[in-house]
Structures are given as C-alpha cells and as structure tokens.
Amino acid sequence: MIQGKVEICGVNTATLPVLKSAETRELLRRCREGDRMAREQLISGNLRLVLSVVQRFAGRGESMDDLFQVGCIGLIKAIDAFDLNQNVQFSTYGVPAIMGWRKASRRLYPMTRKQALELSAQALAENEEAVQVLHTMIDELPLNRWTEAAIRDSVEQFILDNGRPPMRTDFKKKCLPPHSIVKRRFGLTLQEWLDQNYPTQKTPLDELHAQATQEFIREYLRIQPVSAEDYNARRTHPSKGWYSIAKYNHTRRWRILLEKLNLPIYNNRGTPNSAPQLKVRVISDYNFDEK
Numbered sequence: 001m002i003q004g005k006v007e008i009c010g011v012n013t014a015t016l017p018v019l020k021s022a023e024t025r026e027l028l029r030r031c032r033e034g035d036r037m038a039r040e041q042l043i044s045g046n047l048r049l050v051l052s053v054v055q056r057f058a059g060r061g062e063s064m065d066d067l068f069q070v071g072c073i074g075l076i077k078a079i080d081a082f083d084l085n086q087n088v089q090f091s092t093y094g095v096p097a098i099m100g101w102r103k104a105s106r107r108l109y110p111m112t113r114k115q116a117l118e119l120s121a122q123a124l125a126e127n128e129e130a131v132q133v134l135h136t137m138i139d140e141l142p143l144n145r146w147t148e149a150a151i152r153d154s155v156e157q158f159i160l161d162n163g164r165p166p167m168r169t170d171f172k173k174k175c176l177p178p179h180s181i182v183k184r185r186f187g188l189t190l191q192e193w194l195d196q197n198y199p200t201q202k203t204p205l206d207e208l209h210a211q212a213t214q215e216f217i218r219e220y221l222r223i224q225p226v227s228a229e230d231y232n233a234r235r236t237h238p239s240k241g242w243y244s245i246a247k248y249n250h251t252r253r254w255r256i257l258l259e260k261l262n263l264p265i266y267n268n269r270g271t272p273n274s275a276p277q278l279k280v281r282v283i284s285d286y287n288f289d290e291k
Contacts, residue, residue: 019045024090028082042079043072049091050075053098074098146177148185155198165198209248216245217261224266228254 019027024045030038050071057067078097082090154176158166168190171179179190186193219239225231228242235241246257258265 016047017045018048021089025084028079028084028090031079032084039079043076046075046079046090046094047072049094050098053095071098074100146181146185151177151182151185152197159198165194165200168194212240213245213248213261215239216242217263220258220263226266 019042024042027038027042027045031042050068054064054067054071074097075094078090078094081097082093086093155166158170158176166176168179170176171182171190182188182190182193188196216239219235220231223231223234225234232241242254242257243252246252246254249257249260251257251260255265
C-alpha cells in the first residue's frame with residue numbers, strides 16, 4: 001500500500017468503480033430476481049468497501065492480499081443475505097459481515113485461501129488480467145498445507161535442527177504434521193511410516209539397562225551419597241534416579257542395590273562404614289551347678 005495506491009494481485013484498486021446507494025439497491029433487487037450480471041456488478045462496485053475494512057488491520061503482520069481475499073467472501077455472503085425490506089444502507093450491513101469473515105478465516109481449513117482466490121476471480125471477472133493472475137495463484141496453491149512433500153521436508157528440517165530422526169512424541173510440535181495427517185497421506189501409522197522411511201538403530205533393552213547401571217556406579221562413587229535421597233538430590237542430569245536403577249537390578253531397596261553392585265556405604269563424613277564389631281562378653285566364673 002503506497003501513497004493511496006493499493007494493488008491486489010497486480011490490479012490497481014484505485015480504478016475500481018464505486019456505486020451510489022440507489023444503484024446498489026437497484027442491483028440488489030435485480031440480484032434477487034436471479035440477474036447474475038447485477039450480482040457481479042455489486043461485487044465489483046463494493047470492493048472499495050472491502051478495502052476500507054482491511055486497511056484497518058494494516059501493520060498487524062497480516063497479509064493484505066489474504067485479508068482482501070477473505071473480505072471478498074464476506075462481501076459476497078453479505079450480498080446474498082441482505083434484506084431489502086430493512087431500511088438500512090448496504091454498507092452498514094456489509095462491514096460487520098466482512099469483518100466477521102476475517103475472524104472466521106482463522107478457524108477454517110487451509111483450503112480457505114484457495115476458496116477466497118476463486119471468489120476474488122469471480123468478483124473481478126471483467127478484468128481479464130486480474131483473473132489470469134488469480135488463476136495462476138490458485139493453481140500454485142496446494143489443497144492442504146501438509147502434502148507428502150511438505151511432510152518429508154518438515155522431517156528433514158527436524159533432523160537438521162536436532163541431529164536425529166523424530167520420534168512419535170516429537171510430532172506433537174507445530175513444525176511437524178499431526179499423526180492423523182501422516183496416516184491419511186501414506187496409509188500407515190506414524191510409527192510404521194517412521195520405521196519404513198527413517199529407521200533407527202535400536203539398542204537392546206538389557207544393554208540400555210547395563211549402560212544406565214554403569215553410569216549410576218560412576219555417579220555414586222563421585223557423589224559419595226549417604227542416602228538414596230542424597231543421591232537423587234546431587235546427581236547430574238540426565239543420569240537416572242536410583243529407583244530406576246534398582247528396578248533394572250530387580251530390587252526396590254537402596255541398601256540391597258548397593259550390595260548387589262558391591263558399592264561402599266558412606267557415612268556423613270564421606271568414608272565407607274566399616275563392618276560392625278560384635279562384642280561377646282564371656283563370663284568365665286559362672287557356676288553351672290548352681291540352681
């Protein structure tokens with residue numbers, strides 16, 4: 001939008017016609033009688049009304065082309081629904097309808113923009129140059145954002161950003177498609193599609209448990225904790241908590257885990273506890289003959 005000149009799809013909207021109130025009502029009457037030419041004249045003659053609405057949202061980060069296209073839908077709906085028996089100007093009814101379709105467009109499917117372009121092409125049917133540009137844009141738009149190529153591109157981008165293929169839980173992020181989209185596009189569940197296209201080397205479970213146990217042993221000897229709670233509080237992440245290691249080693253008790261792994265038991269001074277000394281008191285002068 002530069003110096004009052006607005007171009008939508010290469011068309012200078014400053015040259016669009018403007019209808020007077022009486023002309024609008026006459027065209028609306030003819031439109032109700034089924035006159036398609038009158039309907040097209042109504043749309044073309046009120047595109048300035050759409051512009052006046054979308055200009056209110058300039059500078060908000062929204063595409064003016066997209067706003068204009070969605071506004072055209074609101075304009076057409078307003079033309080079809082306007083009641084001539086009401087003593088109000090068409091613009092009074094049309095502005096809220098156009099603004100309402102801007103809000104509704106945020107909740108519609110990705111097909112909305114394509115529908116808006118098609119309706120805009122109908123609205124500008126008298127301008128062959130505009131129609132040609134609009135139909136070119138329509139042909140270039142996909143039916144849905146998540147085409148097969150778009151899904152693969154998003155996964156490849158995820159691999160570049162994270163250094164690994166995505167897991168099922170990663171598909172909850174906005175940069176990746178929903179599970180249902182993948183299933184609809186490829187006819188496979190998400191996990192089946194990942195295994196087929198992005199297989200990963202899976203480490204056996206026993207090996208993972210052994211690695212976690214060795215990490216626990218190193219961390220335990222470094223920390224020298226005096227209790228299970230002390231270990232969990234001082235361990236470095238992402239090393240696992242002691243209870244997970246205990247389950248890997250088929251126990252649920254801290255002391256038994258340490259005994260199984262042959263680890264020393266530390267006291268509050270950071271030194272291993274020595275084995276308790278059993279003191280036996282021998283009474284040598286006991287008289288077994290006494291009763």
